[in-house]
Amino acid sequence: MKLNLTVQPLTTWLPAKQQPLVISGPCSIETEDQLLATAHLLAKSGRISALRAGVWKPRTRPGEFEGIGSQGLQWLQRAKAETGLPVAVEVAKGEHVEQALAAGVDILWIGARSTANPFTVQEIADALRGSDVPVMVKNPVNPDISLWIGALERINNAGIQKLAAISRGFSSFEKSAFRNEPMWEIGIQLKTLCPELPLLCDPSHICGNRELIPYISQKALDLEMNGLMIEAHMDPGTAWTDAKQQMTPDDLLDMIEHLTIRQETPKDKKVIDRLEELRKKIDKLDDLIIQKLAERMDVVEQIGSYKRDHDITILQLSRWDEIRNKRVHFSKALKLDESFANDFLDLVHAESIRRQTAIMNNTAVKE
Ligand code: PEP
Numbered sequence: 048m049k050l051n052l053t054v055q056p057l058t059t060w061l062p063a064k065q066q067p068l069v070i071s072g073p074c075s076i077e078t079e080d081q082l083l084a085t086a087h088l089l090a091k092s093g094r095i096s097a098l099r100a101g102v103w104k105p106r107t108r109p110g111e112f113e114g115i116g117s118q119g120l121q122w123l124q125r126a127k128a129e130t131g132l133p134v135a136v137e138v139a140k141g142e143h144v145e146q147a148l149a150a151g152v153d154i155l156w157i158g159a160r161s162t163a164n165p166f167t168v169q170e171i172a173d174a175l176r177g178s179d180v181p182v183m184v185k186n187p188v189n190p191d192i193s194l195w196i197g198a199l200e201r202i203n204n205a206g207i208q209k210l211a212a213i214s215r216g217f218s219s220f221e222k223s224a225f226r227n228e229p230m231w232e233i234g235i236q237l238k239t240l241c242p243e244l245p246l247l248c249d250p251s252h253i254c255g256n257r258e259l260i261p262y263i264s265q266k267a268l269d270l271e272m273n274g275l276m277i278e279a280h281m282d283p284g285t286a287w288t289d290a291k292q293q294m295t296p297d298d299l300l301d302m303i304e305h306l307t308i309r310q311e312t313p314k315d316k317k318v319i320d321r322l323e324e325l326r327k328k329i330d331k332l333d334d335l336i337i338q339k340l341a342e343r344m345d346v347v348e349q350i351g352s353y354k355r356d357h358d359i360t361i362l363q364l365s366r367w368d369e370i371r372n373k374r375v376h377f378s379k380a381l382k383l384d385e386s387f388a389n390d391f392l393d394l395v396h397a398e399s400i401r402r403q404t405a406i407m408n409n410t411a412v413k414e
């Protein structure tokens with residue numbers, strides 16, 4: 048998969064007031080007072096770099112609060128003027144883009160439900176043409192990196208270069224502690240395909256409850272994400288949307304104080320040397336593991352030919368059970384995680400079966 052985006056560095060359009068970069072504000076604008084009170088509490092800390100707020104809310108079921116609509120944009124203008132913070136809203140239609148731009152909104156974002164629909168994204172992209180407003184694209188609801196990439200490409204093709212992605216977790220059938228599974232590997236894959244694309248994390252929509260937010264925020268920073276978007280409300284218990292996951296500005300600021308910013312590249316020569324030494328050890332061990340795996344596959348092929356020539360089945364469950372039990376036992380004795388050991392052995396076994404099947408199916412002459 049290829050990904051060619053032309054993007055400007057995040058620092059050129061959203062410099063962090065302090066590290067880490069945090070965008071915060073209520074899930075939804077409810078009243079002018081609620082927005083202003085929340086915005087002032089966040090702004091006075093000097094730790095928040097932009098104010099987020101939902102004006103149009105995509106709701107899964109009808110009949111719920113669907114956002115205050117365009118009058119919220121006027122309140123947002125006031126919040127911006129009084130706090131000096133740049134403001135961000137979610138857009139889900141071309142019409143939203145036009146209204147937000149007319150109201151001087153500084154940053155737009157595309158929500159997870161919209162990213163999942165290429166028609167919607169294209170409509171937004173068409174409305175953006177000619178503007179250079181920054182746009183952040185949340186991942187789609189479902190774990191499909193192509194939809195996410197497609198949305199980023201559509202927005203970029205419309206001429207938007209102040210572009211960022213936001214990882215907000217993915218819905219999953221599996222019951223878990225999270226509202227949306229983080230599936231960090233998808234964000235990492237996106238970052239690998241396009242290292243210059245800023246990637247932020249939205250711990251609020253991953254967690255679905257405020258208790259888990261510190262853990263996910265720290266993890267996002269440790270994975271070198273470029274910033275956090277976290278929902279805050281002056282009185283979360285009474286919030287009209289996402290009441291369980293919003294934090295008070297005080298709790299949010301306290302949590303940010305306790306986050307550890309780890310360095311990507313250490314400055315101390317002694318630390319660099321020690322890391323280098325340990326990395327060399329890892330390199331050697333990895334080489335050895337790969338070499339041994341290749342040797343194992345060689346023996347597997349010899350067994351494959353032997354089984355073929357003597358009409359013996361490939362899969363012998365009792366033998367596999369015995370191997371697995373012994374190896375898992377050994378792994379546990381060496382303090383390896385049991386499920387890691389199981390996954391690794393399954394992978395090796397699957398490859399062994401694949402190789403033996405290939406040998407079985409070729410037409411070599413029997414003895
Ligand atoms: C939001 O940020 O308020 C929102 C609706 O998020 P998502 O699109 O990630 O569900």
Ligand code: MN
Nearest residue numbers: 074278288289
């Ligand atoms: Mn929300």
